[in-house]
Amino acid sequence: MNIPVRVLPPIKNPVEALDRDRKQYYSTRILRSIVNSLDPDALRTVGITDVDLFIPILTYVFGEAQLDGTAAIVSGARLRQEYYGLKPDRRLYAERLFKEVMHELGHTFGLTHCDLEHCVMHLSNTVAGVDKKRADFCTNHWDEVGKKLKELERAYGT
Numbered sequence: 001m002n003i004p005v006r007v008l009p010p011i012k013n014p015v016e017a018l019d020r021d022r023k024q025y026y027s028t029r030i031l032r033s034i035v036n037s038l039d040p041d042a043l044r045t046v047g048i049t050d051v052d053l054f055i056p057i058l059t060y061v062f063g064e065a066q067l068d069g070t071a072a073i074v075s076g077a078r079l080r081q082e083y084y085g086l087k088p089d090r091r092l093y094a095e096r097l098f099k100e101v102m103h104e105l106g107h108t109f110g111l112t113h114c115d116l117e118h119c120v121m122h123l124s125n126t127v128a129g130v131d132k133k134r135a136d137f138c139t140n141h142w143d144e145v146g147k148k149l150k151e152l153e154r155a156y157g158t
């Protein structure tokens with residue numbers, strides 16, 4: 001199954017998502033604005049932002065997704081070496097971003113966190129953790145994604 005990918009025009013970070021005291025954006029609110037502007041043709045939509053994201057119970061999050069839903073958001077802010085006072089590394093940044101997008105997409109396919117350290121669905125709340133895992137699902141999680149894609153294939157007839 002080949003799934004076409006489209007890059008949509010950028011949207012503004014919703015002002016209501018900004019927490020002025022924390023100087024961060026509430027990811028659930030950005031996610032909501034993505035959900036409100038979803039293209040009905042899209043199976044999944046992932047927003048990528050450069051602003052730092054949080055949810056009230058956590059200092060920060062790399063991203064957030066609707067579990068078994070259609071939308072997700074990922075922040076590149078803390079995936080950049082510069083954030084930690086290090087030399088920029090575009091390749092490493094792209095790799096981290098790819099993993100986090102894959103992780104959040106996994107959640108939209110109903111996947112929960114994985115105990116296996118190499119699986120991209122392993123929970124990582126530091127970049128070191130992101131670097132440790134592979135940009136790939138474990139066998140079990142590939143099976144789950146495969147099942148979901150087959151269901152979608154039946155539903156959409158692609």
Ligand SMILES: [Zn+2]
Pocket residue numbers: 103107113123
């Ligand atoms: Zn997760």
Ligand SMILES: [Zn+2]
Pocket residue numbers: 114115116119120121122137138139140141
């Ligand atoms: Zn896994």
